[in-house]
Amino acid sequence: MTDTRFLLRNGYVVDTESAPVALPGTDVLIEGDRIIEVGPGLSADGATVIDATDRIVLPGFVDTHRHLWQTALRAGAPDLNLGAYMSVVLGQYGPRFRPQDVHAATLVGALEALDSGITTLIDYSHALHTPEHADAAVDALHAAGLRTVFGYGFPAHGAQNPEDVRRIRNERLYDDQALVTMALAPLGPSFSPIETVSADWNLARDLGLPLTIHVSSGPVAARPITTLREHGLLRADTLYVHGNSLDDDELKLIAESGGTASVTPATEAQMRVGAPLADRLRRAGVTVGLGVDAVSSLPGDMFSLMRAALLASQIADTTPLTVGDVLKMATLDGATALGLADRIGSLRPGKQADVIMLRLDDLNMLTAERDPIAAVVTAAQPHNVDTVLVAGQVVKADGRILYGDTAQAVRALRATAAVVNDH
């Protein structure tokens, strides 16, 4: 049996390696789950041709921090700062979620991401109150059909269950090359005592899992990265989220350890946790990806997030990020932050065919082909996402997502919203 081949013909191809560059009149040839060739005038040779005329073709976006379960709480926390968010969203709403609620919200949130061109995300899933909750989240990620890292999170208000982390790792997410892989998302040194941190880090090491954690100065450790170093817990495969209040020498420690960072400029502004830090992290030598974060307060697409990153930098930084910097953060740097850069993040032969096409003939994109990179970062919107492929599978075509029973997924989310909001 031969693998399915697709030829995306005659697009404005935006590659991101080593820095974003736009190539007009270029084709992308895909075979099976991989990109095999990029260039002008490629032979179709049995491939199904997808016309990319008037389309920007680029690697799918990578979201490095998101709480999919909060998809059931849309527009539910627009005015809450971080402290209020933690007590209301995590402390009051989170415990109301039953396994079916985690499933419904995770599934629709993942489909929403896919629909807007995000082909990879890490789900920092921290409403997992029982093993059934964890199974529901993993089931939903498998059903959605995008590339995901399931970040097994411990609820901020509730019991921790390391045995269930072992079960999910050993019985369900043991294949690190699969479409759905796993990370541990514990509370970390900013929010839990060092004995707990040490046990969590040992658990991750035992199971061969990368770590992702929220970090800030306090309330438990004022200098959390230093605390990790003092206890021999600084590890390369750690993705640090936020950190706006950290000193520059702590950012340097992250760089030296080989760790990576996720900034979420929209929620960081909305929750008022401090000045934007993408530029500080980059100057410290840390690879930085972008994260949507709390969809209870903010939109879930990468376009508004790239705009937030760009505008925040233009306000805060002496030398603001360029549109190329921001697009790279949304793609290749995000892939690096998740430890997946060998697989995704650019349109290089051998990489997984996670590819999206944006319409240049929509009203908001007319004449934007003069600079396809600026077009993606400053002008594009989710409705411009015409085609999405994940691992060589077409999951959105002609502007329509191809997931099976969307109506059922929508009904389930509405039923969940009715339950979790009814108090």
Ligand SMILES: [Zn+2]
């Ligand atoms: Zn978060």
